[in-house]
Amino acid sequence: MRLASISVDLDSLPHYCRIHGLPESLLDERARTLVHAVAVPRFRELLDGLGAPGTFFAIGEDLESDPGAAAGMRAAHEAGIEVASHSHAHDYALTRRGLPAIREDLARADAAILAATGVRPEGFRAPGYTLNADLYAATAEQGYRYGSSAFPAAPYYAAKAAVMGALALVGRPSRSVLDTPRVLLAPRVPYRPDPSRPYQRGSGAVLELPMAVTPGVRFPFIGTFATTLPLSALRAAWRACRKDAFFNFELHGVDVLDATDGIPPELVRQQRDLRVSAARKLERLREVFGWLKAECDVVTLRDAAGRLSTSL
Numbered sequence: 001m002r003l004a005s006i007s008v009d010l011d012s013l014p015h016y017c018r019i020h021g022l023p024e025s026l027l028d029e030r031a032r033t034l035v036h037a038v039a040v041p042r043f044r045e046l047l048d049g050l051g052a053p054g055t056f057f058a059i060g061e062d063l064e065s066d067p068g069a070a071a072g073m074r075a076a077h078e079a080g081i082e083v084a085s086h087s088h089a090h091d092y093a094l095t096r097r098g099l100p101a102i103r104e105d106l107a108r109a110d111a112a113i114l115a116a117t118g119v120r121p122e123g124f125r126a127p128g129y130t131l132n133a134d135l136y137a138a139t140a141e142q143g144y145r146y147g148s149s150a151f152p153a154a155p156y157y158a159a160k161a162a163v164m165g166a167l168a169l170v171g172r173p174s175r176s177v178l179d180t181p182r183v184l185l186a187p188r189v190p191y192r193p194d195p196s197r198p199y200q201r202g203s204g205a206v207l208e209l210p211m212a213v214t215p216g217v218r219f220p221f222i223g224t225f226a227t228t229l230p231l232s233a234l235r236a237a238w239r240a241c242r243k244d245a246f247f248n249f250e251l252h253g254v255d256v257l258d259a260t261d262g263i264p265p266e267l268v269r270q271q272r273d274l275r276v277s278a279a280r281k282l283e284r285l286r287e288v289f290g291w292l293k294a295e296c297d298v299v300t301l302r303d304a305a306g307r308l309s310t311s312l
């Protein structure tokens, strides 16, 4: 049977302010913790209803600054959900900081997750999906079983480049980092990376589980699109992936939030999917998760890595 994983990046709203070049002072205390306080329980309910586990990628800093977030991750872990690392500071330029600083960031994230859940994370997703040799080396040193950072999607790359160009033009440069186009040549199925060029195949110890993109046009099958595109387009993208032995569905906490949850209008203007009601997005996700469940064994990324590692 095919394998599928559902993973959720728990980027809190301050990280969205940074990516859109907006001041974090827009966020009150409730908005700062909204992803953990509101989106995490909604995802827990979705996964419970599905009867399948998922993987939460937590940011270390968020767990340290918000006791509610740490408690939520412990409860998730106890319910069989994997809690993996999404770095400590979610620095979009992490790959450029040099190995010692990267090492320190990853170790701090691990400590925060260990303190919250009682176990060390076994998987890692890079902030902004940007991977290089230094970051790959650090993930190997941390002893992770897998990474899930490669996002080899052409349309996504083009959209990100366009948005960053537009922000620079209006004098509001984004803190996001545009990844090397080499990522577009990365395998779209699980592989063992070359440690010196982690977007290429090699014999590295840490498996890479790329996020789902369709074969051919490499349309990214991610939460933002799953919640906002016409159902027919999404169904076609899902069918296009039917020959893949593994389907890695990546989402974000904000994929189950909307403007009425208390998100500042300035941020809603930039993050257009927040205008779609959470009720509608939840309904859509219930349906799409159902497709995965009907055709695949839905497991955590950690378990997927364990099962795939023997053949890679």
Ligand SMILES: [Zn+2]
Binding pocket: 009, 011, 086, 090, 126, 127, 128
């Ligand atoms: Zn992120």
